[in-house]
Amino acid sequence: MDKPAISIRGLTRRFDDLVAVRDLSLDVASGELLGLVGPDGAGKTTTLRMLAGVLPPSEGDAIVLGQSIATRPEAMKSDIAYMSQRFGLYQDLTVRENIEFYADLYAVPRVDLPDRIERLYAFSRLGPFERRLAGDLSGGMKQKLGLCCALVHRPRLLLLDEPTFGVDPISRRDLWLIIHERIAGGTTAIVSTAYMEEAERCDRVAFLHEGRLVGLDEPRALQGSLGADVVELEVDRPRQALVELARSPLVRSATPFGDSLRLVLRREADWSAVRAALEAAGLRIARADAARPSLEDVFVELVRRMDEARP
Amino acid sequence: MSGRRLMAVARKEVIQLRRDPRSLVLAFLLPLLLVLIFAYATTLDVRDVRLGVLDRDRTAESRLLVDAFEESGYFSVRRHLERYGDVDRLLVEGKVSAVLVIPRDFAVDLAAGRAAPVQLLLDGSDANTATIALGYADAITAGFAADAGRAGALRPPVEADARVWYNETLESRNMIVPGLIAVLMSIIAAMLTSLTIAREWERGTMEQLVATPVHRLEVVFGKLLPYIGIGLVDVALASLVSMLLFDVPLRGSVPFLLGTTLLFLLGAQGLGIFLSAALRSQVLATQAAIMVTYLPALLLSGFIFAIANMPSVLRLLSYVVPARYYIEIARGVFLKGVGPDALAGATIGLALYSLLGIGLAVRAFRKEIA
Known part of the structure; x- marks a missing residue:
């Protein structure tokens, strides 16, 4: 494997009493797409800000594209692109003016610019709106414009903070297409998201909770690591079933999932025992299938284990 | 850069x-x-101070003095009063800010080379304007007296001829x-x-x-x-x-x-x-x-x-x-x-x-x- 694009060691950031990121260490390989996943307040934004060189770490360091973010935060800025969570472009500039502004800041050769802008328009489909003020775009188009501004200088590393937050499903798919295209072209990326189902699109997933790294692996490996059974179940009286299951010491969680219920069993538990308990309560089970654990199941389990391990 | x-x-x-x-x-x-x-x-200048005039002399000379006030540009004569009793009322009502009272025998005294005092009553509630108006009035009467004196009587022995530079009109x-x-x-x-x-x-x-x-x-x-x-x-x-x-x-x-x-x-x-x-x-x-x-x-x-x-x-x-x-x-x-x-x-x-x-x-x- 090549030298990692990012090498994070003991990265910590405090805000007064609050530790937003605690002793984070991980490597990101060149050309890898890493998903930074966790609920609000997990430390995703703080981590990305430090990696982008806009927030100095309290302790630790990260070597980003060969440069230390603690001592030389400006050194790698022309090779990376950072897209903040909050829309950070100028709402009172047009689509094209925004792109040209960032092209100037990143010193994109002027002769290349018309061609690059055309390509950005081609995949973002923003061409027809180039004279529209950024503030008048829809949420999805705004994010696409943000990505266009971030990509105009062909960065080697993308740091995207919740790029799909509040974006309609179609635009969301477009955004991921763009990101995957870049990865295929050799770009490295860290993308944060609070949506668990999006994490499955990443090469690896880093779970963050309360500033700590609670899990780091490929999505499938994480799902396999749960070590507990997940059962999708259809019963005749789902509400009563939920009440019964909540009482059961064998079931970790039971959540309605469309017409069915989704059960995560305790590690030591056995499905037949749960089934027997439900039938003893007079419920009729129409269907029961073993299911693949979702990343959400894994995340919840990892957080539970972390909480248990704490004194 | x-x-x-x-x-x-x-x-x-x-x-x-x-x-x-x-x-x-x-x-x-x-x-x-x-x-x-x-x-x-x-602007700190005072212009067109509203002036009331009570001319008890009613001679060519007294009218010349009133004209001198009017022509100075600093005063504008708004009222001619008949009785001394009106002075107070006009000032109180704010119709005028100053009243010039020219006594009887003004022309006679002037011709005889005697002192010919006139009275100026000012509304002091605006002290700044009153002070400046008083200064103007002094200058006008002094000028008038000098002109009158040149015709016969005494001239002031020393005369300061002040000139202001850079802002000539002050x-x-x-x-x-x-x-x-x-x-x-x-x-x-x-x-x-x-x-x-x-x-x-x-x-x-x-x-x-x-x-x-x-x-x-x-x-x-x-x-x-x-x-x-x-x-x-x-x-x-x-x-x-x-x-x-x-x-x-x-x-x-x-x-x-x-x-x-x-x-x-x-x-x-x-x-x-x-x-x-x-x-x-x-x-x-x-x-x-x-x-x-x-x-x-x-x-x-x-x-x-x-x-x-x-x-x-x-x-x-x-x-x-x-x-x-x-x-x-x-x-x-x-x-x-x-x-x-x-x-x-x-x-x-x-x-x-x-x-x-x-x-x-x-x-x-x-x-x-x-």
Whole structure:
């Protein structure tokens, strides 16, 4: 494997009493797409800000594209692109003016610019709106414009903070297409998201909770690591079933999932025992299938284990 | 520093200004409006004092004296009174602010070479106007007495023939307007730039900007550039208005005024950027900019109160008020027509101010969140 694009060691950031990121260490390989996943307040934004060189770490360091973010935060800025969570472009500039502004800041050769802008328009489909003020775009188009501004200088590393937050499903798919295209072209990326189902699109997933790294692996490996059974179940009286299951010491969680219920069993538990308990309560089970654990199941389990391990 | 990045920041600022009517009003209309309002409101001259006349003599001589008051331009005769009893009523009702009472035998006494006293009653509730009107009245009667004396009787043995230079007509507006431009520009210049950096922090655009390779100096100077242009246009417009509307003379060198204005603007707008970068809030930065520029510029710059008459502590303090130097230069160039040699001290003062403003701005602006 090549030298990692990012090498994070003991990265910590405090805000007064609050530790937003605690002793984070991980490597990101060149050309890898890493998903930074966790609920609000997990430390995703703080981590990305430090990696982008806009927030100095309290302790630790990260070597980003060969440069230390603690001592030389400006050194790698022309090779990376950072897209903040909050829309950070100028709402009172047009689509094209925004792109040209960032092209100037990143010193994109002027002769290349018309061609690059055309390509950005081609995949973002923003061409027809180039004279529209950024503030008048829809949420999805705004994010696409943000990505266009971030990509105009062909960065080697993308740091995207919740790029799909509040974006309609179609635009969301477009955004991921763009990101995957870049990865295929050799770009490295860290993308944060609070949506668990999006994490499955990443090469690896880093779970963050309360500033700590609670899990780091490929999505499938994480799902396999749960070590507990997940059962999708259809019963005749789902509400009563939920009440019964909540009482059961064998079931970790039971959540309605469309017409069915989704059960995560305790590690030591056995499905037949749960089934027997439900039938003893007079419920009729129409269907029961073993299911693949979702990343959400894994995340919840990892957080539970972390909480248990704490004194 | 990259010229391209600096110009990109400057161009972006211009586009944003152009699309924001409020900014445009603040940048161009407000300074002009303030110059007009202040120039009209703060004139210290007294003109057309409303005068009532009670002429008990009713002779050619007494009418000559009344004409002398009228022709001076300082008084305008509004009422001719019949009885002494009306004097009080008119003054109380504010119909007139002064009443001239010419006694019987005025002409007789004058012809005989005797003292011929007249009475002037003034509404002292506006002490300033009353004092100035009294001064004018003294001058008018003295002139009248001299003319009358030349015809026969005594002349005053010594006569001071005073002449005022640089502002020959002693129009206070001439003195006020160049100073006013300086005072208003110290506030507006700092206020305009106090919004720029804070606005980007508040709107979230700064987080994106600091993640680019743009250099601090490119941001500060790129933002400064359009506002320097605006400041120069403001000063030019205000000067034109003063010259055309208020007949303020412009006797000195325009390039020198331009150069010193540039220094002054760099200092004031640098200060605005410093506050904007340090406070990261538009409201706070604007208030701070007004606070640190307005009161000192108004009170300690020599604009209203002569610095020479201040207690020594305040006099010392006035040396750190940049408006003091700019006022000195504005008055010197407009009224006296003096140049760099006479205003070297003030020019150095402004040069230091510009260095301080820029230095603070560059130091305060960090490419860091929180």
